[in-house]
Amino acid sequence: MFYIYCPYCGEHREEEEFHPKGEAHIVRPEDPESCSDEEWGDYLFFRNNPRGIHHEMWVHAVGCRKFFNITRNTATYEILETYRMGEAPSITAESRDGQASTGAQAETSTAQMQEGVRA
Ligand SMILES: [Zn+2]
Numbered sequence: 001m002f003y004i005y006c007p008y009c010g011e012h013r014e015e016e017e018f019h020p021k022g023e024a025h026i027v028r029p030e031d032p033e034s035c036s037d038e039e040w041g042d043y044l045f046f047r048n049n050p051r052g053i054h055h056e057m058w059v060h061a062v063g064c065r066k067f068f069n070i071t072r073n074t075a076t077y078e079i080l081e082t083y084r085m086g087e088a089p090s091i092t093a094e095s096r097d098g099q100a101s102t103g104a105q106a107e108t109s110t111a112q113m114q115e116g117v118r119a
Pocket residue numbers: 006007008009010060063064065066
């Protein structure tokens with residue numbers, strides 16, 4: 001059992017109250033009629049599955065029933081932030097490029113930084 005912070009309720013609630021709804025920030029093409037079959041197929045069916053930082057849409061199904069987004073590290077399962085629909089994430093894979101995206105890499109870079117301090 002773990003807890004997820006609902007940005008609408010403003011409190012941590014048991015994870016059983018929530019359901020994942022897939023990748024966040026999927027934008028519907030403005031003019032579907034002008035899309036190629038490939039573009040429309042990408043929109044409908046294809047999703048990113050990165051190792052590391054991923055933005056997901058979740059719903060507080062047994063609470064306020066509102067949708068919100070979670071930034072999660074798929075390698076460690078750590079939830080880094082939650083934010084309301086329409087808001088931008090403060091943590092992205094790009095913002096973490098200078099840092100490590102997985103726990104193993106984080107340990108390595110920390111060790112390297114400590115060596116740098118000693119040298
Ligand atoms: Zn809620």
